[in-house]
Amino acid sequence: MAEPSSSKSHSFQAPKGTRDMYPADLLKRRFIEKMWRDTAIRHGFEEIDGPTFEHLELYTVKSGEGIVSELFSFRREGGEKDYALRPEFTPTLARMYAAKAGGLPKPTKWFWQQNCFRAEKPQRGRLREFGQWNVDVIGGEGEPEAQARVDAEVISCAIAAFALLGLGPADVQIRIGSRELASAALLRAGVVPERLPEALVLLDKADRMDPVVHQKACADIGFDIIAYRGEAGKIEDGFDLRTSVVEQPVGSVQPDAYDFRGMSALRSELHALGAAPWCRLDLSIARGLAYYTGMVFEVHEAGGKERAIAGGGRYDKLIEMFGGPPTPAVGFGMGDVVLSLVLEDRGLMPQGQALLDKLSEPPASLRPDVFVISNGQPESDAAVRPLVARLRRGGHGGRGGRGEAGEPRSGENRVPPLHARHSYKATKNIGKLLQEASAVHARFAAIIENASEATLKNLGSQEQEKVRVEDIGSRVASSLR
Amino acid sequence: MAEPSSSKSHSFQAPKGTRDMYPADLLKRRFIEKMWRDTAIRHGFEEIDGPTFEHLELYTVKSGEGIVSELFSFRREGGEKDYALRPEFTPTLARMYAAKAGGLPKPTKWFWQQNCFRAEKPQRGRLREFGQWNVDVIGGEGEPEAQARVDAEVISCAIAAFALLGLGPADVQIRIGSRELASAALLRAGVVPERLPEALVLLDKADRMDPVVHQKACADIGFDIIAYRGEAGKIEDGFDLRTSVVEQPVGSVQPDAYDFRGMSALRSELHALGAAPWCRLDLSIARGLAYYTGMVFEVHEAGGKERAIAGGGRYDKLIEMFGGPPTPAVGFGMGDVVLSLVLEDRGLMPQGQALLDKLSEPPASLRPDVFVISNGQPESDAAVRPLVARLRRGGHGGRGGRGEAGEPRSGENRVPPLHARHSYKATKNIGKLLQEASAVHARFAAIIENASEATLKNLGSQEQEKVRVEDIGSRVASSLR
Numbered sequence: 001m002a003e004p005s006s007s008k009s010h011s012f013q014a015p016k017g018t019r020d021m022y023p024a025d026l027l028k029r030r031f032i033e034k035m036w037r038d039t040a041i042r043h044g045f046e047e048i049d050g051p052t053f054e055h056l057e058l059y060t061v062k063s064g065e066g067i068v069s070e071l072f073s074f075r076r077e078g079g080e081k082d083y084a085l086r087p088e089f090t091p092t093l094a095r096m097y098a099a100k101a102g103g104l105p106k107p108t109k110w111f112w113q114q115n116c117f118r119a120e121k122p123q124r125g126r127l128r129e130f131g132q133w134n135v136d137v138i139g140g141e142g143e144p145e146a147q148a149r150v151d152a153e154v155i156s157c158a159i160a161a162f163a164l165l166g167l168g169p170a171d172v173q174i175r176i177g178s179r180e181l182a183s184a185a186l187l188r189a190g191v192v193p194e195r196l197p198e199a200l201v202l203l204d205k206a207d208r209m210d211p212v213v214h215q216k217a218c219a220d221i222g223f224d225i226i227a228y229r230g231e232a233g234k235i236e237d238g239f240d241l242r243t244s245v246v247e248q249p250v251g252s253v254q255p256d257a258y259d260f261r262g263m264s265a266l267r268s269e270l271h272a273l274g275a276a277p278w279c280r281l282d283l284s285i286a287r288g289l290a291y292y293t294g295m296v297f298e299v300h301e302a303g304g305k306e307r308a309i310a311g312g313g314r315y316d317k318l319i320e321m322f323g324g325p326p327t328p329a330v331g332f333g334m335g336d337v338v339l340s341l342v343l344e345d346r347g348l349m350p351q352g353q354a355l356l357d358k359l360s361e362p363p364a365s366l367r368p369d370v371f372v373i374s375n376g377q378p379e380s381d382a383a384v385r386p387l388v389a390r391l392r393r394g395g396h397g398g399r400g401g402r403g404e405a406g407e408p409r410s411g412e413n414r415v416p417p418l419h420a421r422h423s424y425k426a427t428k429n430i431g432k433l434l435q436e437a438s439a440v441h442a443r444f445a446a447i448i449e450n451a452s453e454a455t456l457k458n459l460g461s462q463e464q465e466k467v468r469v470e471d472i473g474s475r476v477a478s479s480l481r
Numbered sequence: 482m483a484e485p486s487s488s489k490s491h492s493f494q495a496p497k498g499t500r501d502m503y504p505a506d507l508l509k510r511r512f513i514e515k516m517w518r519d520t521a522i523r524h525g526f527e528e529i530d531g532p533t534f535e536h537l538e539l540y541t542v543k544s545g546e547g548i549v550s551e552l553f554s555f556r557r558e559g560g561e562k563d564y565a566l567r568p569e570f571t572p573t574l575a576r577m578y579a580a581k582a583g584g585l586p587k588p589t590k591w592f593w594q595q596n597c598f599r600a601e602k603p604q605r606g607r608l609r610e611f612g613q614w615n616v617d618v619i620g621g622e623g624e625p626e627a628q629a630r631v632d633a634e635v636i637s638c639a640i641a642a643f644a645l646l647g648l649g650p651a652d653v654q655i656r657i658g659s660r661e662l663a664s665a666a667l668l669r670a671g672v673v674p675e676r677l678p679e680a681l682v683l684l685d686k687a688d689r690m691d692p693v694v695h696q697k698a699c700a701d702i703g704f705d706i707i708a709y710r711g712e713a714g715k716i717e718d719g720f721d722l723r724t725s726v727v728e729q730p731v732g733s734v735q736p737d738a739y740d741f742r743g744m745s746a747l748r749s750e751l752h753a754l755g756a757a758p759w760c761r762l763d764l765s766i767a768r769g770l771a772y773y774t775g776m777v778f779e780v781h782e783a784g785g786k787e788r789a790i791a792g793g794g795r796y797d798k799l800i801e802m803f804g805g806p807p808t809p810a811v812g813f814g815m816g817d818v819v820l821s822l823v824l825e826d827r828g829l830m831p832q833g834q835a836l837l838d839k840l841s842e843p844p845a846s847l848r849p850d851v852f853v854i855s856n857g858q859p860e861s862d863a864a865v866r867p868l869v870a871r872l873r874r875g876g877h878g879g880r881g882g883r884g885e886a887g888e889p890r891s892g893e894n895r896v897p898p899l900h901a902r903h904s905y906k907a908t909k910n911i912g913k914l915l916q917e918a919s920a921v922h923a924r925f926a927a928i929i930e931n932a933s934e935a936t937l938k939n940l941g942s943q944e945q946e947k948v949r950v951e952d953i954g955s956r957v958a959s960s961l962r
Contacts, residue, residue, distance in 0.1 A: 012539070012576050012804050015564060018532035020577050023591070026528050027847075047507050051499035051610055052533065052596060053553070053566070058493070072534070072564070074555030076600045083496060083553070085534070085566075095493050096501050110504070115533060119557045129532055323493050353922045356847040363844070366508075366837040441834045 017128025027355055029131060032165070032336050032343075033113060036133040038364035039161040040111035042392045043153070044421045045135055048110045050092035056082035058091045062291055062321060072119050072128075085117035088333060089134045090291070090318070097138050098324030107140035107150065107424055116335075125307040125338045133161075135312075136331030138319065140424065147328060148265035149385065151295050151314065154330050156273045158299060158310055160393045161334070164417065166348040169278045169302075172309060176241065176266070176297045177285030179313075184258050185235065185283060189228040195221040197290070203228070204286040232283035241267050241279045266295060272382075273389040291315045297332070301342050309342060310334035369418040370444040370476045371437035371459075376428035380448040383469065384422050387448070391420035391473050415473035434459075443480065446472050498609025508836055510612060513646070513817050513824075514594060517614040519845035520642040521592035523873045524634070525902040526616055529591045531573035537563035539572045543772055543802060553600050553609075566598035569814060570615045571772070571799070578619050579805030588621035588631065588905055606788040606819040614642075616793075617812030619800065621905065628809060629746035630866065632776050632795065635811050637754045639780060639791055641874045642815070645898065647829040650759045650783075653790060657722065657747070657778045658766030660794075665739050666716065666764060670708040678771070680704045685767040713764035722748050722760045747776060753863075754870040772796045778813070782823050790823060791815035850899040851925040851957045852918035852940075857909035861929040864950060865903050868929070872901035872954050896954035915940075924961065927953050 014020050021029060040047070056073050073084040086092060089112050097108065112134040122128055135157050137150045155174060162172055182203065183196055191199045198221050206214060206225065218225050234253045239260070263281070270276040287296040296313030300306070312332025319327035343349045350358050372388050374380040394417030421440065423433050430447060437445045438459055447455040448469065456475055457464040467475050495501050502510060521528070537554050554565040567573060570593050578589065593615040603609055616638050618631045636655060643653055663684065664677055672680045679702050687695060687706065699706050715734045720741070744762070751757040768777040777794030781787070793813025800808035824830045831839050853869050855861040875898030902921065904914050911928060918926045919940055928936040929950065937956055938945040948956050 012579065013536075014532050014576075015534060015536060015562075018534075019530075020532070020573075020580070021530040022577070022581070023527035023529060026530050029530075030528070046504035047511070048504060049500075049502040049507050049510075051495050051501070052598070053496060053499070053610075055494075055496060069558050072555060072557060074553055076553060077550050079600075081496075092501075095495075096503070098493065099501070100503070117533070119560075129534075353848065356922055360844060360846040360848065363841060365841040367834065367841065441837055 017122035041364040042419045043157040045111040094322040098322040131336035138329040144262040152269035174279040175282035204288040368442035371442035373433045498603035522845040523900045524638040526592040575803040579803040582805045612817035619810040625743040633750035655760040656763035676702040685769040849923035852923035854914045
């Protein structure tokens with residue numbers, strides 16, 4: 001249908017690529033937002049917000065002038081400065097963190113959910129205004145093992161949201177890449193070091209550019225993508241994130257060309273948190289944004305349909321670029337547009353009375369339901385994060401969702417997802433850790449005594465009892481009811 | 482402190498008049514938003530949303546080119562059309578209603594809460610980006626009595642939000658004006674008919690313009706504001722909204738110069754809904770926006786401090802201007818900036834654990850808790866709206882809040898606010914009304930038998946019982962627990 005030509009009727013339509021949301025449309029969006037918000041809160045993230053528009057420089061300083069054509073930028077009448085609607089939240093987050101870095105917790109765990117804006121051509125799965133959920137951990141230790149723990153926590157948070165929405169590993173896949181491993185493989189495939197940044201961008205765009213144009217662009221910088229895919233495929237075949245926590249041989253690649261320490265640590269942690277069945281190594285994932293520095297990931301519909309549902313990774317240099325101290329950071333953004341398509345396609349979007357009931361349920365408690373503490377023994381230390389991940393995800397051990405074999409499905413001992421936290425401090429002093437739990441207004445503290453036993457303490461009444469570690473969730477949930 | 486001069490450090494600050502909201506700041510804003518949202522839902526409003534920016538024409542068609550300097554407007558690179566960040570939501574609402582008018586309920590009850598943007602100079606109570614809550618009833622009958630019922634419902638919704646926030650008639654005042662009464666008084670004070678629109682704008686700006694400039698502008702159009710205030714004062718003295726439901730003499734004004742039918746109907750209805758103690762007639766209220774047509778109101782801190790907390794009124798011509806059918810409409814907008822100042826000033830903003838607990842409470846149910854139906858007798862008809870208003874406000878009869886004498890304050894029979902609805906249809910067929918209740922997924926229907934008795938029907942189990950009208954709230958609340 002041709003667009004009406006009078007300027008009058010033009011003004012009575014929503015701008016191209018934006019949405020008028022009538023009540024039935026908006027309820028569905030609020031459903032997704034509630035699942036996002038509840039998940040972030042249960043994982044111990046605190047919500048922040050910033051301006052809808054920023055100084056244009058906030059975006060160009062990081063991404064160069066090239067980004068301007070993708071932005072809605074403007075200047076106030078008579079004003080001197082250019083502004084732009086936020087195309088993403090990360091620059092605002094980095095600015096806000098840098099401004100107060102000294103006074104913020106280490107690590108700082110923030111989430112954000114509002115709209116972003118891109119001046120690109122609208123198409124299926126991509127609009128000019130869209131909802132986005134950001135989850136970030138900023139600060140903390142820099143060792144590969146410590147970073148892997150935080151990376152896995154962030155990935156596990158994304159997985160918990162999918163599980164809450166009814167999606168499982170048969171529906172969505174977390175494709176994990178690594179800028180370091182990809183760079184090493186690019187060098188082995190003949191890319192010269194100076195061309196690495198461009199090669200990473202072209203790698204990211206491989207599926208979205210016209211193949212002929214892409215091939216030409218690769219050839220121009222001496223990037224033999226066939227050779228790269230061969231090398232990357234060998235690594236991916238030899239390093240399966242799903243099957244084992246034990247280091248595997250990485251097949252036929254030249255082992256000293258690669259440093260697998262970070263990826264091995266991430267694999268162990270993903271297994272410990274019950275996240276591994278959702279994940280696979282995919283060195284075609286490079287992420288387009290220039291600020292990523294290490295682990296990167298994208299979430300895709302398992303059949304490869306649709307654009308990415310979410311994307312994220314490490315950006316260890318960004319806070320410094322905005323005037324803050326050197327600060328490791330990791331996070332992801334998830335949009336509402338593709339996610340809605342996937343949920344509708346699978347019949348997972350509630351309708352009618354079920355949708356009204358779902359949206360009327362109590363939100364995740366902002367007070368932690370339970371704060372998990374180790375008694376200091378290595379066995380107990382190792383149990384803390386897996387337990388916390390399971391409690392946050394609820395259900396039967398935290399691997400919920402459809403399409404996974406071997407999970408009991410009886411509703412009897414189904415535990416609701418809980419707001420669970422643990423300390424990031426190095427101290428093993430139980431008194432100090434209990435103080436930390438009280439300071440964040442937690443209702444219970446669970447002190448892990450060994451792999452199977454714990455002491456559960458009501459921080460209000462100060463009563464305590466011995467419980468089995470596996471029963472902590474149901475004990476806490478029934479006390480809160 | 483002087484602003485740093487390098488353009489680099491400029492880019493690392495939030496744009497002037499916008500807010501960086503760290504977790505503690507955002508929790509307070511979420512508290513206000515939750516109270517707004519819960520109140521709107523309990524009053525039977527459904528949430529909508531639209532684009533953050535619109536075609537610039539959407540704003541100029543209604544307000545003229547003069548508004549452009551107050552807007553953040555822009556054009557996409559290479560694009561042909563101008564856009565602007567929304568300075569308010571009403572034009573979007575009118576556009577959305579006009580586009581689907583034929584298929585929407587009569588009346589349509591919508592609420593909206595997001596951010597708006599004004600390119601004005603930031604000052605206390607006014608920012609360039611701010612949160613706003615809009616509540617609107619669009620469509621319905623055009624008779625003054627029918628309009629007064631809807632006007633009172635909208636005002637009562639604003640009052641319920643204040644009560645929920647802990648504010649009472651001693652804290653905030655609803656100042657109700659009338660464009661018709663004000664226009665009649667302006668004519669009596671010597672303004673010629675052609676100058677009425679300008680005189681109304683100057684009336685609205687009286688407290689915000691430089692007095693000398695204002696006086697000059699009034700003189701230029703022959704507007705003797707002293708004479709107007711004298712005439713308006715006589716009307717206000719003779720027509721007290723708070724003290725009586727019986728028509729009072731309007732003092733010394735020439736009675737046939739004014740049509741008090743609409744204002745009398747509004748007064749009766751405000752009394753019936755328990756809203757009258759919060760209200761007073763104030764003919765200095767004119768509202769600046771050109772689209773208002775009848776009753777207008779502003780909410781002010783009772784001591785006259787701060788800018789207006791909320792403002793609204795009737796805009797019966799606006800839907801037509803956007804291509805829809807002639808449609809009466811009434812609504813208000815409430816901002817978060819001044820409201821936050823008032824709450825903080827009175828110590829009503831919860832802190833620490835209390836704030837976390839408040840935000841973790843269940844939201845208002847999207848399914849109506851109770852749908853109130855008359856058995857068709859005039860006595861029962863008259864009881865419906867007062868009962869619904871009381872149920873929506875909860876507490877001890879719906880006049881909650883501080884500073885009001887004579888209200889019992891024991892917590893024993895305190896009823897929580899409920900989501901209550903009634904039909905706007907003319908039918909007296911109880912079967913049809915019960916069908917309407919079921920169609921919106923109400924949990925209970927309350928059929929009013931006479932001023933004191935009702936039949937309460939559980940629409941799930943179909944069980945029913947006789948109850949006293951005054952006990953409906955507590956019966957429904959205890960069943961839902």
